[in-house]
Amino acid sequence: MPEVLTQALAVEGLVWVALAAFVAGIVRGFAGFGTAMIYLPIAAQVMEPLWAIMTLAAMDIIAPSVHIPAALRDGHRRDLMRLMFGVVIMMPVGLWLLDRTDPQIYRYLVSCLSLIMLAVLLTGFRYRGAVTRHMVYGIGGAGGLLGGAAGLPGPPVILFYMASPHGPKVIRANTSAYLFFYDILLLIVVFGLGRFDSTPFVLGFMLSLPAMAGNLLGGWLFHPDYERLYRGVAYMIIAMAALSGLPFLDGLGTH
Numbered sequence: 001m002p003e004v005l006t007q008a009l010a011v012e013g014l015v016w017v018a019l020a021a022f023v024a025g026i027v028r029g030f031a032g033f034g035t036a037m038i039y040l041p042i043a044a045q046v047m048e049p050l051w052a053i054m055t056l057a058a059m060d061i062i063a064p065s066v067h068i069p070a071a072l073r074d075g076h077r078r079d080l081m082r083l084m085f086g087v088v089i090m091m092p093v094g095l096w097l098l099d100r101t102d103p104q105i106y107r108y109l110v111s112c113l114s115l116i117m118l119a120v121l122l123t124g125f126r127y128r129g130a131v132t133r134h135m136v137y138g139i140g141g142a143g144g145l146l147g148g149a150a151g152l153p154g155p156p157v158i159l160f161y162m163a164s165p166h167g168p169k170v171i172r173a174n175t176s177a178y179l180f181f182y183d184i185l186l187l188i189v190v191f192g193l194g195r196f197d198s199t200p201f202v203l204g205f206m207l208s209l210p211a212m213a214g215n216l217l218g219g220w221l222f223h224p225d226y227e228r229l230y231r232g233v234a235y236m237i238i239a240m241a242a243l244s245g246l247p248f249l250d251g252l253g254t255h
Contacts, residue, residue: 008203013046021059022210023237029218031234033154035060035211037114038238040151041107041245049098049106051200053151054190057183058204059211064180071180075173076166079136083157083178084185086140087147091182091189094148099195101149104247110150114242117155118235131164143182148189153182 011017020042027034036056043052072080101109131139139160147153157175164171190196222230 004198004202007199017043018210021207022214025211025214026218027234029215030222030230034234034238036152038241040110041241044107054200055204057186058201059207061183062208071173071177076170080174082136083140086137087144090141090144091148094145097149107245107247111242111245113152118238127160127163
């Protein structure tokens, strides 16, 4: 363990990654979203893609865990199982694609996906059609594919599952539980594929500290009367993080 900890602390650009985790935590605290879209474009600049995704998964397991019992109680368990079934089927495919993706291409991918998702949030687009039980399997599969290939399992659920007949409380509960179990499944699948590395895992747990601190600060700063302001700040930070992750802007960024 001391050797792994030494390797984790020796990661080049660790300060920037920790700052990204802290800022992502603040945004998550006052806006309720954005962790991956802020953290991954920064992390991908200083570590290989799989490490970036693994650190995010390990980082994101601790803080939300206290809310999972309530999420399972308030959510729709059958739909959650359908989502997770799709994740289990498609996540290995996403990881297979990730393994064959050049790190520079990955940086373009995660930054562009973050910018596309930001544009969707800004326009207020939502899928308006009916969401059937079979579609929920597909939504989970799309999340597993995007999660494995880019570390962004949330967009398919946000765009399509919000149109389900369930109320906001159930959707929020299922989404929270889905993302939590996605993180656990990711680490299990990576281990099963023989790609598990203890260094990014330990680094992710270390980064959970600034992420939790940011989350607490963001929650403390939040006030319902200023929700639109918080969302505007969140969108601006996501845009800055995504743009900084584009390789052709390296000369203007942190390096």
